[in-house]
Structure formats: C-alpha cells, structure tokens
Amino acid sequence: MVSQQTINKVKEMINEKEVFIASKSYCPYCKKAKSTLFKDYKVPESKALVLELDEMTDGRDIQDALYEITGQTSVPNIFIDGAQVGGNDDLQVLNKSGKLDQMLQKVVN
Numbered sequence: 001m002v003s004q005q006t007i008n009k010v011k012e013m014i015n016e017k018e019v020f021i022a023s024k025s026y027c028p029y030c031k032k033a034k035s036t037l038f039k040d041y042k043v044p045e046s047k048a049l050v051l052e053l054d055e056m057t058d059g060r061d062i063q064d065a066l067y068e069i070t071g072q073t074s075v076p077n078i079f080i081d082g083a084q085v086g087g088n089d090d091l092q093v094l095n096k097s098g099k100l101d102q103m104l105q106k107v108v109n
C-alpha cells in the first residue's frame with residue numbers, strides 16, 4: 001500500500017510543470033507519446049517533467065501512487081496543465097481531433 005506522503009509527492013510533481021509524463025524507457029507507447037509531444041509539437045523540455053519509472057528506485061511507488069490518483073496502471077500516464085490525459089491511445093485521439101493542438105497552445109508559444 002502506497003503512503004499518503006508518496007501520493008502527495010506525486011501530485012506535486014504532476015503540477016510542477018505544464019506537462020507530466022510517467023514513462024518507462026523501453027515502452028513503445030511511451031516513446032510514441034514523447035515523440036508526439038517533443039518532436040511533433042515541440043514542447044520545450046524545460047516545460048515537461050518526464051519520469052522514467054524503470055530507472056528510478058522509487059518508480060514502483062510512484063506507479064502505485066498514480067494508480068491511486070488516476071485509476072490507471074499503465075504507462076505512459078500523461079498530464080497537461082495538471083489534468084490527466086491518459087495513455088498514448090488517449091493522446092493520439094486528442095491529436096487527431098485537433099484538441100491536443102489547442103491544449104498545447106500556451107505551452108509551446
């Protein structure tokens with residue numbers, strides 16, 4: 001069971017920058033999501049916090065906290081302006097509909 005302290009820490013990290021991504025370095029869905037945000041939309045790296053959970057000693061705790069916060073177990077777990085977008089599937093739906101462009105306007109300009 002993940003501690004309330006960890007949940008609070010993860011909530012703070014989610015709100016730290018405009019974009020938050022809980023990722024795993026080997027995950028193809030994470031790679032696609034990062035490519036969409038950083039290559040296609042050119043989100044500045046300074047405006048994003050990306051955690052590669054598989055490379056962090058407390059990665060498991062962070063993933064458990066994200067489950068408590070969002071109900072989502074998988075990575076990527078993506079947030080824009082503190083609001084959960086979901087996984088890569090959800091990101092690509094927003095991308096195709098043009099909504100992602102709107103959501104990222106103030107982040108990239």
Ligand SMILES: N[C@@H](CCC(=O)N[C@@H](CS)C(=O)NCC(=O)O)C(=O)O
Pocket residue numbers: 024026027028029030073074075076086087088089090
């Ligand atoms: N439909 C999801 C698929 C994500 C997914 O399957 N991610 C894998 C890693 S590649 C995962 O989270 N596996 C469980 C885990 O790593 O704990 C998406 O588009 O984001």
